Amino acid sequence: MNPARPHREGKLNHLKTAIREIPDFPKKGILFYDITTLLKNPKAFSTILGELAFPYKDAGIEKVVAVEARGFIFGAPLALQLSAGFVPIRKPGKLPADVYESTYSLEYGNSTIAVHQDAIARGERVLLVDDLLATGGTIAAAVDLVKRLGGEICGLAFLVELTELKGRDKLKGYDILSLIQY
Amino acid sequence: MNPARPHREGKLNHLKTAIREIPDFPKKGILFYDITTLLKNPKAFSTILGELAFPYKDAGIEKVVAVEARGFIFGAPLALQLSAGFVPIRKPGKLPADVYESTYSLEYGNSTIAVHQDAIARGERVLLVDDLLATGGTIAAAVDLVKRLGGEICGLAFLVELTELKGRDKLKGYDILSLIQY
Numbered sequence: 136m137n138p139a140r141p142h143r144e145g146k147l148n149h150l151k152t153a154i155r156e157i158p159d160f161p162k163k164g165i166l167f168y169d170i171t172t173l174l175k176n177p178k179a180f181s182t183i184l185g186e187l188a189f190p191y192k193d194a195g196i197e198k199v200v201a202v203e204a205r206g207f208i209f210g211a212p213l214a215l216q217l218s219a220g221f222v223p224i225r226k227p228g229k230l231p232a233d234v235y236e237s238t239y240s241l242e243y244g245n246s247t248i249a250v251h252q253d254a255i256a257r258g259e260r261v262l263l264v265d266d267l268l269a270t271g272g273t274i275a276a277a278v279d280l281v282k283r284l285g286g287e288i289c290g291l292a293f294l295v296e297l298t299e300l301k302g303r304d305k306l307k308g309y310d311i312l313s314l315i316q317y
Numbered sequence: 318m319n320p321a322r323p324h325r326e327g328k329l330n331h332l333k334t335a336i337r338e339i340p341d342f343p344k345k346g347i348l349f350y351d352i353t354t355l356l357k358n359p360k361a362f363s364t365i366l367g368e369l370a371f372p373y374k375d376a377g378i379e380k381v382v383a384v385e386a387r388g389f390i391f392g393a394p395l396a397l398q399l400s401a402g403f404v405p406i407r408k409p410g411k412l413p414a415d416v417y418e419s420t421y422s423l424e425y426g427n428s429t430i431a432v433h434q435d436a437i438a439r440g441e442r443v444l445l446v447d448d449l450l451a452t453g454g455t456i457a458a459a460v461d462l463v464k465r466l467g468g469e470i471c472g473l474a475f476l477v478e479l480t481e482l483k484g485r486d487k488l489k490g491y492d493i494l495s496l497i498q499y
Contacts, residue, residue: 160413167413171433174393175380175402184397198357204386204411208403211356212394215366220357221390229386231342231349251353 145296145316147186153179154295154315168295168317170266174208184209186314187264187292188216194289197259198222202248202277203229205266209294213264222254222261224277235283237276248273250280257285268293268313271302278306327478327498329368335361336477336497350477350499352448356390366391368496369446369474370398376471379441380404384430384459385411387448391476395446404436404443406459417465419458430455432462439467450475450495453484460488 153176155169173179187209200222201210207223214221227236227247234249255261261281265274274291281288291306296313303311335355342349355361369391382404383392389405396403409418409429416431437443443463447456456473463470473488478495485493 155414157413161410169413171405171412171414171436174396175404175436177396177400177402180403181397181400204389204405204407207386207389208393208405211390212397214356214359215363215394218359218363220359221362222357223353223386223390225386228343230353231339231351232337232353254353254357 144313147183147314148316150179150183150315151317168267170205170294183294183314184212184216187213187294187312190312191217191262191290191292194262195260196262196289198255198261198286200224200250200255200261200263200277200281200286202265202273206264209266209292210264213262213292217262219262222250224248224250224280235280237279237283239272239276241272246273246276248276248280250284252284255281255284255286259286260289261286262290262292263288264292266294268296268302268311269300271300271305274302275305278309326495329365329496330498332361332365332497333499350449352387352476365476365496366394366398369395369476369494372494373399373444373472373474376444377442378444378471380437380443380468382406382432382437382443382445382459382463382468384447384455388446391448391474392446395444395474399444401444404432406430406432406462417462419461419465421454421458423454428455428458430458430462432459432466434466437463437466437468441468442471443468444472444474445470446474448476450478450484450493451482453482453487456484457487460491 153173155172157167160167199214202224238247290310293313337351337354339349381396384406415434420429472492475495
């Protein structure tokens, strides 16, 4: 948390009207926030990227890291806007060179993500970005991978945060930005 | 093919030095071109995006469409640079609203991709982008989906083209840009 900019949390809540809510997806009882309706709106998409990049413009970010697949939609343009390199974290078996893997718990079972061992140099300044902060399991695993590579994590940025799921509790000590909060 | 800019084909071949070649991935006999080494280089990544966007700057593109996951890395920033909306094509079961699906052949078996039925309005000008043009199966299926939505395809843009696989034969009549050719 960065006390210098608490006002930025939930700053784009007015864009909720551009996010489609779909009940019972991917299964009964889950309300899914569908951001594709927002992505197809050029002005909304551009506003989001501007707000994601703004706090980190002078932070000397060297690598922007994102988890496939939806994370790429924000991570790649963010890397370009910050003149940083882009590092994809992927499912096992997708990255062709030597990787580190991290396994985390889901509601049922586990999931694993991987990063190339040479993706980040020791001491490089890293910004992690994803579309959604829910329980925080995926991003905590991504944090773990970046730390194993020796990256210095300067921030965790999200388009949407589901605050009731308390993902922040898994990410204590990190500067967290979320633009739309439910 | 656009005869006005044949010189742009393979224009970034000098960036081949930034692409890592990995033999026998994902299986024996396949030489895999690993673009992660290029993506982590901010200058190279920025150059690529500039060259992908340049031919379409005044083309009135309204939607940039890309197939998960690597396609998102180029499609999302391209949409932003062209002030267009971004439309993700995904594997079945990932998009929450009503979709159209298209199935295509792989070397062994089939694969299916899906797009939201409301992703593109009839008559909208569309640019399709992907990291790789190989046999052309995936992109031909994506073309099929865009046409079913009534989109007008203005171009197909690729970072890498494996010319020996003759993917262009499946994509006759379309304006094709590829920046790095093997």
